[in-house]
Every structure is written in structure tokens, then in C-alpha cells.
Amino acid sequence: MSEGLDNLKHIVVLMMENRSFDHMLGGLSLVMENGKKKYPLINGLTGSESNPDTKGAIVKVQPNAKFQGQLDPDPDHHFPGVDLQIFGGAPQGPNRVANMQGFVKDYFTQTNDVNRSHNIMYYFTPDKLPVLSTLATKFALFNGWFSSIPGPTICNRAFAHYGTSFGQVGMDIFYILDNTIASVYERMLQAKHTAKIYYYDQQSSTMEIVNLLKNQPQLFATYDQFIADCASNQLPEYSFIEPCYNDHPGPGGGEILASDQHPDHNVQEGERFIANTYNAIRNNPALWNTTALLIVYDEHGGIYDHVVPPACTPDGYFAKATDTGTGAQFNFDRLGIRVPAILVSPYIPSGTVVPGPEDPANARIFEHASIPATVTNHFLNGDAKRTVREQQAGTFLDLLSGPMRPDSDIPFFNLGGK
Amino acid sequence: MATPSNAIFVPQTERGSYNPNRAAGALLKAQTLHLREALLKHLEELAAVIAIDPKSLNTEGEVSAYIHRATALLHTHSTKPPRK
Numbered sequence: 001m002s003e004g005l006d007n008l009k010h011i012v013v014l015m016m017e018n019r020s021f022d023h024m025l026g027g028l029s030l031v032m033e034n035g036k037k038k039y040p041l042i043n044g045l046t047g048s049e050s051n052p053d054t055k056g057a058i059v060k061v062q063p064n065a066k067f068q069g070q071l072d073p074d075p076d077h078h079f080p081g082v083d084l085q086i087f088g089g090a091p092q093g094p095n096r097v098a099n100m101q102g103f104v105k106d107y108f109t110q111t112n113d114v115n116r117s118h119n120i121m122y123y124f125t126p127d128k129l130p131v132l133s134t135l136a137t138k139f140a141l142f143n144g145w146f147s148s149i150p151g152p153t154i155c156n157r158a159f160a161h162y163g164t165s166f167g168q169v170g171m172d173i174f175y176i177l178d179n180t181i182a183s184v185y186e187r188m189l190q191a192k193h194t195a196k197i198y199y200y201d202q203q204s205s206t207m208e209i210v211n212l213l214k215n216q217p218q219l220f221a222t223y224d225q226f227i228a229d230c231a232s233n234q235l236p237e238y239s240f241i242e243p244c245y246n247d248h249p250g251p252g253g254g255e256i257l258a259s260d261q262h263p264d265h266n267v268q269e270g271e272r273f274i275a276n277t278y279n280a281i282r283n284n285p286a287l288w289n290t291t292a293l294l295i296v297y298d299e300h301g302g303i304y305d306h307v308v309p310p311a312c313t314p315d316g317y318f319a320k321a322t323d324t325g326t327g328a329q330f331n332f333d334r335l336g337i338r339v340p341a342i343l344v345s346p347y348i349p350s351g352t353v354v355p356g357p358e359d360p361a362n363a364r365i366f367e368h369a370s371i372p373a374t375v376t377n378h379f380l381n382g383d384a385k386r387t388v389r390e391q392q393a394g395t396f397l398d399l400l401s402g403p404m405r406p407d408s409d410i411p412f413f414n415l416g417g418k
Numbered sequence: 419m420a421t422p423s424n425a426i427f428v429p430q431t432e433r434g435s436y437n438p439n440r441a442a443g444a445l446l447k448a449q450t451l452h453l454r455e456a457l458l459k460h461l462e463e464l465a466a467v468i469a470i471d472p473k474s475l476n477t478e479g480e481v482s483a484y485i486h487r488a489t490a491l492l493h494t495h496s497t498k499p500p501r502k
Contacts, residue, residue: 017445068435074443134426153445154452171448173455207449213456246446247438255436262445266435275428414425 004347004400009290011375014241014277015160016270017153017262018077018301021145021338022049025136026305027063027125041353042136043143049306051104051121053114059104061304065122071263073110075120075302079169080325081106082150082337085302086309092328098308107302121304124267131271132340134411135278135295137351140343140399144356145366146309147299147336148389156298156336157207159368160240161185163390167317167332169324173210177317180385183212184238184372185219187384194236195219198226200244203256207242230280230287238375243273263301275413278344282412288346292400294371297339309335310357310365315389332389335367346410347400354399369393464491 022045029037029044050060076082088101108117126133148159154172155165161184166177188195199206200223206212212219221229223244229235243260250256261270274295281291312335319330338356355362369387374395376384467487475481 067432078444130426131428154448171444173452205449205453207445207452210452210455213453245449246442247436247440249438257431257436262443264440266431268429268431269435272428272431275426408424411424411426413428415428 002347002398002401003403004292004345005378005397007290007347008292008345008378008397008400010235010237010239010287010292011378012235012239012241012277012281012291012293013160013371014243014274014293014295015157016243016274016295016297016340017245017260017265018299018303019261019267019297019340020300020303020305021307021340022061022305023065023123023300023303024129024132024297024340025126025141026061026123028133028136030063031126039137039351039353041143041355042141043307043356043358045123045306049121049304051101051304053104053117054108055114059118059121061121061123062118063123063125064119065124065128065267067128067268068264068266070119070122071301071303074263076106076110077152077299077302078171078325079149079151079319079330081109081302082300083324083326085304086150086337092326100304100306100308103302103304120302123304129267129271131275131278131413132295132342134413135274135342135344136340138411139345139350140348140352140354140396142341142343142354142356142364142366142396143358144307144310144338144354144363145296145341145370146338147297148368149299149332150309150334150336151299153207153298156368159389160298160371161208161212162387163369163372163393164315164317164387167319169319169330176211181387182384183216184375185212185240186216187372187376187380188236188238189219191380191383193238193379195238195240196221196236197240197242198223199242200259201256203248204242204244204246204258207245208240226277227280230284233284233286235287235291237379241277243270261297263303272415275415279413279415282410289404291345292397293344294341294396295344296341296368296371298368300337300339305338307338307357309337311335312365312367313388313392315369315387335365341366343396343399345400346405347402349402350405350409352399354396364394366394366396370395460491463487467491 026044031038084102090096107120155168158165185195257269258265259273369390370393373393
């Protein structure tokens with residue numbers, strides 16, 4: 001084993017909401033230094049990617065993304081909408097080809113405004129997102145981390161907890177159809193390990209709801225407790241963090257902003273939340289040296305990405321045509337759209353880029369089932385009943401391959417600014 | 419720990435972002451339905467415990483089982499909101 005793996009005691013996963021890779025990090029590929037690409041291995045944007053709009057005009061990607069006010073109404077990210085985004089409106093059938101040409105057309109169905117439908121092609125320049133861009137270039141960035149399902153939040157988040165959504169492709173309450181598949185938290189507790197889901201506060205609560213909250217309320221704590229647990233060396237072996245999902249009054253009349261980055265919530269507040277989470281680990285040397293932090297987005301939120309989602313091993317479930325809304329059954333044999341994913345640890349060499357589909361010979365594909373797969377492999381030696389999908393999912397702790405980096409080489413976020 | 423070379427400045431969120439009157443999206447509406455479903459579990463458990471006549475409990479084992487179920491319910495519902 002590597003020094004990093006030998007020392008690893010904690011895995012922390014922070015799952016944000018509804019932004020695609022290209023929207024948040026695609027601009028890194030356009031950064032130049034001395035006449036060359038500064039980050040040549042990152043599979044971001046070239047600047048020439050485009051989609052047709054409903055009038056037939058070609059709409060290129062543009063560096064015009066704003067923190068808020070641009071993606072209202074919420075871009076479609078339910079199963080039929082994502083199908084249109086991926087296949088450009090081609091009729092169902094085995095021979096259709098994914099082309100990522102339906103994003104603008106699909107956003108038009110929300111906006112009914114051709115000009116506003118172009119917003120779906122906007123991306124952030126790296127200077128706008130200092131936290132995400134810094135972490136992506138100073139630690140490990142995954143070129144090939146995909147949402148688990150070409151669909152919305154709830155079913156995608158289920159993959160992070162169970163390694164499957166038990167056939168669910170929507171937002172409905174999902175039920176565990178196989179009681180032998182335990183959540184990763186239950187697996188940990190049953191094996192006398194420690195695990196917790198930290199939600200922001202009771203006004204925001206959790207998206208990992210029915211099956212976990214009603215059966216395992218002891219699994220949950222608030223984000224304040226996460227910060228306290230980091231400071232007091234009480235962090236569980238596995239932690240899953242949920243951002244704040246809505247704007248609501250704080251104690252004493254304060255204002256609590258949504259930090260999940262779900263459109264149309266302010267992206268800057270999410271940046272600060274990511275930085276705060278990172279700093280809580282970074283500020284405690286004992287924790288920093290023994291923790292791997294994964295920052296990942298649950299799904300793309302309907303926003304453009306240029307990489308075609310790859311096929312995957314079916315997990316044994318299927319969604320009926322009446323449930324997919326596309327007129328065709330879905331066999332869970334294809335991943336959802338690519339999302340930002342960054343692994344942070346002092347044992348990861350700066351500037352690590354994990355190759356994805358752009359490098360077929362070396363490609364490593366990840367999805368949210370990679371989370372329980374990695375946790376279960378590391379802490380439980382793989383000893384749990386798991387879905388085929390989770391068994392096949394890539395794991396990522398081998399990226400802790402380097403020697404411990406000096407403190408001067410590790411970024412620190414100053415949140416005190418105006 | 420932080421030095422000028424590795425400190426990254428993170429700006430404050432833009433003023434005027436706070437809007438609790440924003441229309442709730444599909445995700446938040448789904449969250450309320452899921453929470454309601456979770457509450458039904460508590461309701462069922464509460465009804466089951468209330469249905470037990472305490473006068474029918476004779477042994478320490480029976481009493482302790484009742485106290486366990488009742489306390490677990492009361493403990494959950496009396497949990498104070500988290501500190502901010």
C-alpha cells in the first residue's frame with residue numbers, strides 16, 4: 001500500500017447539486033500559459049462546441065455563466081429531457097447515436113424564449129470559481145465521472161448510498177426492493193465502523209430521506225456538528241455531507257442562503273460551502289493527513305456537457321416505458337451526463353488528471369456507485385452484498401499515490417473577504 | 419499554515435442573493451413528499467405504542483419494552499433544533 005492509503009482513516013464525500021463538468025470546469029482547458037494550454041490533460045472545452053437552437057441557428061459555448069439569475073426556470077433534467085439532450089431528439093431505437101445536441105432545444109421547452117435557451121451553453125471561466133478551479137488543478141480531477149442515471153437528483157443520489165436506485169429513474173419515493181442490499185452507512189455500522197450523513201440544518205434537512213431517515217435517524221447530524229467533529233477529532237470513518245438546499249431565515253433573523261448550487265441558487269455560496277468544508281479538514285493537521293475528501297455533483301442539472309455518457313453494466317433493474325416517459329424501457333445500461341468530481345488529499349500529486357473517455361487506452365470511468373464501492377472496499381474489505389453495478393464501479397483511493405505534500409504546496413481558502 | 423503563496427481569496431456571495439420567496443422547485447417539492455412518507459412511519463409507531471394499555475404490563479420485561487418504545491419516540495420528537 002501507499003503511504004496515503006496506510007494513513008487513511010476518513011473518507012468524506014460532499015455532493016453538490018445540478019451542474020455539469022463543462023459548465024463548471026470546462027473553461028480550464030482554455031487557459032493558456034506561454035502560448036500553450038496550461039492544463040492539456042483536462043477534457044474540457046475547445047470553445048467550438050455547439051448545439052442547434054429551435055430556429056436552427058448554431059449556438060456555441062460561451063464564457064458567460066453568471067452566479068445567479070440565468071438559469072431560471074430550472075433547466076429540465078428529468079429522464080425524457082436528458083434523453084433529448086443526449087440524443088438530440090432522435091427517435092427511440094437501438095441504432096440512434098448519442099450526440100449531445102439537444103440541450104438548447106430542451107431548455108427552450110422550459111423558457112419558450114430562443115435567446116434564453118442559449119444560456120444552457122454558458123460556462124464559467126476559472127477565475128469566477130476560485131475554489132473549485134483551485135481544487136481541480138491542485139489535487140485530482142476526474143475527466144470521466146458521470147452521474148449514475150440520465151435523470152434527476154433522488155435516483156442519482158440513491159446510487160451514492162446503495163449502489164443502485166432499485167429501478168427508480170425519477171423523483172418519486174423509491175423503495176428498497178432487495179432488503180439484502182444495505183446502504184453503505186448500515187454496512188459500516190453493522191461491521192462496528194462509524195458513518196454519518198451531515199445535513200446542513202433542520203430547515204434544509206436531507207435528500208436521502210425515506211429509507212434512511214425513517215429507519216436510521218441516528219445516522220444523521222447537522223453541518224455544525226461536522227465542523228465540531230472535525231475540530232475535535234470525532235469525525236466518523238465515512239461522512240456524507242449535504243449542502244443547504246433552500247434560502248431560509250437563520251436564528252435571530254439572519255439569512256441562510258442555499259449552498260447547493262442547484263439553479264438558480266447562487267453559485268458563489270456553494271463555492272464558500274466547499275471552501276468551508278475543505279478548510280475544516282485542512283485546519284486540523286491530524287485530520288488532514290488521514291482524510292480523503294471527494295467533491296462531486298449529483299447530476300448535470302440539464303446544463304451542457306460535450307462528453308457522450310458511456311455504456312455501463314446493467315444493475316439488474318429496469319424502468320418501464322411508462323416510468324421513463326420516453327416510450328422506451330430503460331435497462332440501466334448507460335450512465336448519465338458527466339459531472340465535476342475532485343478528490344482531495346495531501347497524498348495526491350498536484351495537477352493529477354484521471355483520464356476518461358477521451359483516452360480510450362487509459363480511460364477510467366466513475367459514477368456514484370463508485371462511492372459505496374470505494375468505502376466498502378477500504379473499510380470493510382469489500383465484505384457486503386452489493387449490486388452488480390457497484391461491483392463493477394471504479395474505485396479511486398489508488399490516487400493517493402504520492403508522498404505527503406509539504407504544507408506550503410497545499411492551498412488554503414481565505415473566506416474573510418468582502 | 420497559510421502563506422501568501424497558497425492562500426486563495428474567496429469572495430463573499432453577491433448581495434441580494436437571499437430570496438426565501440423564490441418559487442420552490444421540483445426537488446424541494448419532492449423533498450416534502452419524501453419527508454411526509456418518513457413521518458408516516460413515526461405515526462404508525464406512535465399509534466402502536468398508544469394502543470398498548472399500560473395496565474396490561476405486568477413483568478419488568480414487558481414494562482421495559484414499553485418504556486423503550488415510548489422513550490425512543492419521545493426522544494426523537496423532543497430533540498432540540500441544532501445550534502447555528
